[in-house]
Amino acid sequence: MASRERRLKWNLPHRKIKNNRRNIMAKNAKTVKVTFLGGVGEVGKNMTAIECGDDMIIVDCGVSFATSEEAPGIDAIIPDITYVKENISKLRGIVLTHGHEDHIGAIPYYADDLKNVPVYGTALTIGLLKRKLDKNGKKCNLVVVSAGDTITLGGFKVEFIKVCHSMAGACALAITTQVGTVFVTGDFKIDNTPIDGKKTDIGRIAEIGAKGVLLMLGESTNVERKGSSTSEKVVGQTLESIFASNLDKRIVIACFASSNYRVQQVLTLAHKYHRKVVLAGRSMKGMVDVASACGELQVPKGVIADSVGKLLPSETVILATGSQGEPLSALNKLSKGEFNKINIGPQDLVVLSSSPIPGNEKSVYDVINDLFRKGANVIYDAMNDIHVSGHAYEEELKLMLTLVQPEYFMPVHGEYRHQFKHAEIAKTLGVPSKNIVIPNIGECYGVNHKGIKQHSNVTAGNAYVDGVVLENGKSVVNDRKSLAEYGMLVVLCAVDTDQGKVVGDVDIVARGFNLTDDVVNSIKNVTVDTINGADFDKADVNEIAKMVKKAVRKLFYKDRQFPIIIPVIVED
Numbered sequence: 001m002a003s004r005e006r007r008l009k010w011n012l013p014h015r016k017i018k019n020n021r022r023n024i025m026a027k028n029a030k031t032v033k034v035t036f037l038g039g040v041g042e043v044g045k046n047m048t049a050i051e052c053g054d055d056m057i058i059v060d061c062g063v064s065f066a067t068s069e070e071a072p073g074i075d076a077i078i079p080d081i082t083y084v085k086e087n088i089s090k091l092r093g094i095v096l097t098h099g100h101e102d103h104i105g106a107i108p109y110y111a112d113d114l115k116n117v118p119v120y121g122t123a124l125t126i127g128l129l130k131r132k133l134d135k136n137g138k139k140c141n142l143v144v145v146s147a148g149d150t151i152t153l154g155g156f157k158v159e160f161i162k163v164c165h166s167m168a169g170a171c172a173l174a175i176t177t178q179v180g181t182v183f184v185t186g187d188f189k190i191d192n193t194p195i196d197g198k199k200t201d202i203g204r205i206a207e208i209g210a211k212g213v214l215l216m217l218g219e220s221t222n223v224e225r226k227g228s229s230t231s232e233k234v235v236g237q238t239l240e241s242i243f244a245s246n247l248d249k250r251i252v253i254a255c256f257a258s259s260n261y262r263v264q265q266v267l268t269l270a271h272k273y274h275r276k277v278v279l280a281g282r283s284m285k286g287m288v289d290v291a292s293a294c295g296e297l298q299v300p301k302g303v304i305a306d307s308v309g310k311l312l313p314s315e316t317v318i319l320a321t322g323s324q325g326e327p328l329s330a331l332n333k334l335s336k337g338e339f340n341k342i343n344i345g346p347q348d349l350v351v352l353s354s355s356p357i358p359g360n361e362k363s364v365y366d367v368i369n370d371l372f373r374k375g376a377n378v379i380y381d382a383m384n385d386i387h388v389s390g391h392a393y394e395e396e397l398k399l400m401l402t403l404v405q406p407e408y409f410m411p412v413h414g415e416y417r418h419q420f421k422h423a424e425i426a427k428t429l430g431v432p433s434k435n436i437v438i439p440n441i442g443e444c445y446g447v448n449h450k451g452i453k454q455h456s457n458v459t460a461g462n463a464y465v466d467g468v469v470l471e472n473g474k475s476v477v478n479d480r481k482s483l484a485e486y487g488m489l490v491v492l493c494a495v496d497t498d499q500g501k502v503v504g505d506v507d508i509v510a511r512g513f514n515l516t517d518d519v520v521n522s523i524k525n526v527t528v529d530t531i532n533g534a535d536f537d538k539a540d541v542n543e544i545a546k547m548v549k550k551a552v553r554k555l556f557y558k559d560r561q562f563p564i565i566i567p568v569i570v571e572d
Helices: 015-027 083-088 121-137 203-210 232-245 258-273 281-291 329-334 359-371 396-405 414-428 473-486 517-532 539-555
Strands: 005-007 032-038 048-054 055-059 076-079 091-095 118-121 142-146 152-153 156-162 173-174 179-184 215-217 250-256 278-279 318-321 349-350 377-379 406-412 445-448 451-455 462-464 488-496 499-509 563-572
Touching: 005 473, 032 083, 055 156, 091 152, 091 156, 118 121, 121 142, 121 281, 156 203, 156 396, 173 499, 179 203, 179 445, 203 215, 203 396, 215 396, 215 445, 232 250, 232 349, 250 329, 258 278, 258 281, 258 318, 258 377, 278 329, 318 329, 349 359, 359 377, 377 406, 396 406, 396 414, 406 414, 473 563, 488 517, 488 539, 517 539, 539 563
Parallel strands: 005 152, 055 091, 091 118, 118 142, 179 215, 215 406, 250 318, 250 349, 278 318, 349 377, 488 563
Antiparallel strands: 032 048, 032 445, 048 055, 076 462, 152 156, 156 173, 173 179, 445 451, 488 499
């Protein structure tokens, strides 16, 4: 596809002068500056800032999901964007590689901060993001581009290059600056037989590599897997054999809603075998709506049914979310008999078309166990070729490095061991060790043809979402962990501030652990002693409460207990 250029148009009259100034500064730029705000040393929460001269762009802005042990009660973890807010005047746009949650999911939470910043992505990516924004009552300046397009953002030119992944619309990015080209692989695989026929554009990537690439940021997720990834068509072949050999069964298929290629194959097979598809789960229904509207999903006429109704098992396919055992997902509710009065039993064949994400294994196997208990036959990853990865294996990563031929290389999108292994591969392919950096979150590097220089770290890390973005999220999470592990102790008493004395008895309330009478008496005594010994002329009630908290906490040190201590002092 021939590339076409889209220039950012500003409505404000003074922008032209400022743009000219920026262009001059870009020409004089000495380095490309890359700052990592997420997606390194971890899988998820991808976000990178790239600067040159007086311009900055952001690549992706995603979420990660923590277990209840890591972050009790937290909905999502998103990047800390303090650095972006501090440099918002330089920000020319956000470019998205694809529509997975770990690449777009944080934008709705920061929409108010980024409302005037254009956000670019392919049709499915922007469609999914718009749905998320609408759900949260937020708006952003969304711009749809296509693979092959080139956009201009200040001193940057960003080309979107088609790559295969587990969902449509995935792109690598070639970011041209006055200093050199930065190539971002995004999430990718080399699939020679993709479902939609749209292969990774190896030819264009090779052209860019031949012209010269200053820096490559390469995803590292599956670097530990030898060989090459399997084509999505293999899953289709397995699914067809399942359909053909279970003509009398109701088929329940659980997969990621975002795996539109998987969804496409299920819809096509259902139509072929004269079945109706019932979509179970809001995200699944949303994906089908968005993907079909933008042409990335072909839904056979009449194949989707609103409900199971009076459909016979042999006439039904239930396509459900919940392949990772999520507590509120459709599959989890089905396994417990809590979804739309659908009873799972011997008439059902359940297919988990995914592999457990590390950390989710227990949740997944709990669901599988529940399904077996109900009499269903269950097929999952350990038994059949019913899932393939959307991420490149070792040989594909080698091919990408060979095509791009970067002068400098930074492995991203993976835990440290993945990044380290990817760096070692780059060395074997001729990238000098001194030209390879394994970045961490918050690190900032200046890159030019003379070398890589590390700049001062920036404010970065985790921000926590519990309905809203928590201002003091880390301390909230730490408090929740302490509550879960050690419990809570409330010390309640009344104080005569004129006399500086405790009035009446001290009440003790403990939750999450037991207190002996001796310990209760010790807490009361130390509370009374602390308050009666305080100078009320120099300390207010809040300061005295802190003194009580400190004194009581010392009683638990010897037993290595650290409950949350809440002193409540009432002025009498």
